[in-house]
Amino acid sequence: QKEVEQNSGPLSVPEGAIASLNCTYSDRGSQSFFWYRQYSGKSPELIMFIYSNGDKEDGRFTAQLNKASQYVSLLIRDSQPSDSATYLCAVIDTGGFKTIFGAGTRLFVKA
Amino acid sequence: NAGVTQTPKFQVLKTGQSMTLQCAQDMNHNSMYWYRQDPGMGLRLIYYSASEGTTDKGEVPNGYNVSRLNKREFSLRLESAAPSQTSVYFCASSENRDTQYFGPGTRLTVL
Numbered sequence: 594q595k596e597v598e599q600n601s602g603p604l605s606v607p608e609g610a611i612a613s614l615n616c617t618y619s620d621r622g623s624q625s626f627f628w629y630r631q632y633s634g635k636s637p638e639l640i641m642f643i644y645s646n647g648d649k650e651d652g653r654f655t656a657q658l659n660k661a662s663q664y665v666s667l668l669i670r671d672s673q674p675s676d677s678a679t680y681l682c683a684v685i686d687t688g689g690f691k692t693i694f695g696a697g698t699r700l701f702v703k704a
Numbered sequence: 705n706a707g708v709t710q711t712p713k714f715q716v717l718k719t720g721q722s723m724t725l726q727c728a729q730d731m732n733h734n735s736m737y738w739y740r741q742d743p744g745m746g747l748r749l750i751y752y753s754a755s756e757g758t759t760d761k762g763e764v765p766n767g768y769n770v771s772r773l774n775k776r777e778f779s780l781r782l783e784s785a786a787p788s789q790t791s792v793y794f795c796a797s798s799e800n801r802d803t804q805y806f807g808p809g810t811r812l813t814v815l
Contacts, residue, residue, distance in 0.1 A: 601744065627803065636794055636806035637747070681746065683804075690754050691762060692737075692804060696746035 595620040597684050599695035607703050612669040614698050616682030619663070625685040626658055628667045631697065632678045640680075641667070672702045706730055708807035710795050716813045717785045725780040725810050727795030733805075735798045736778035737762075738770060740791040741809075747794065753778055785814045 596619045606612045614628075625644055629637035643649045643656040643665070655668040665684075669676055682695040708729045717723060729736065734755045739747040749762030751770040759770050767789060769781045778797075782789060790813050796804040 597746075625802070636809050637804075638806070639803050642803060690735075690752065690760070691749055693749075694739075694747040696744060 595684075595686055595693050597682055597693045597695035599680075599682050599698045601696060602699040603701050604698055605701045605703060606672050608672060608674060610672050610702075612672045612676065612700055612702070614667040614669075614680050614682075614700065616665045616667075616695055617663055618665070618682075618684045618693070620684065620686050620693070621660075621663060622687030623684045626656070626665045627683040627685075627692070628654075628656060628665075629681040629683060629694075630678045631681060637681055669700075672700075674702050674704045676700060677702050708795055708797055708805050710793075710807035710810050712810060713808065714811050716815065717782075718815050719786060721785050722781070722783050723785065724782075725793055725795070725812075726777070727779065727807055728777045729795075729797040729805070730776065731797060731799070731805065732775070733797035733799045734775070735800075736772065737796045737798075737804065738768075738778070738780045739794045739796065740764065740789075741794060742791050750780065750793075785812075787814045790814045 627642045628640045631637040641656045653670045657666045679697040681697045711726045737752045738750040753772040756775045793810045795807040798804045
């Protein structure tokens, strides 16, 4: 059973701080990795994707990938109360057809 | 451009009743997916359709059937609903098995 593991949280950070969200995956052949944000009662929406080892930055968000350690992370700089949501890590499996989602980490940003 | 639409938004069924959840996308995507989301368990893939005319089982297909009616539409049918199928159901679509775009979800309660 291919798995994607996340700490369920909640992770609580003060406004303006850096929030660090982590994810590990079991399928060593995976090549595509995604972070989705889901507000309460809403559907998931893509924040970032990353395919190569290293860092990828987009505004206040940085995704980090380490394939050797099977580890993906998301850093949110200058966290805002509007960032309070559940963040889902997702990995496309080796076959390339199925996306495996983690259970998500709930983030609270305190004003 | 509506993206991914789902009907109905809410539904209450009695055990043993049947129903079909409808999903349509207007982004000309090849791949479509049905997920269920339960508290603490993240998104679990029920069925997917990699392209028009094909469907395959995901992680939790038991008790469900699907139809890829055409490139735009992908329906999910519950033949004999059970309380264990109480969940939020999301339809999603993607191009080339990449970023997924989600519909607003259907909240289903089976009594």
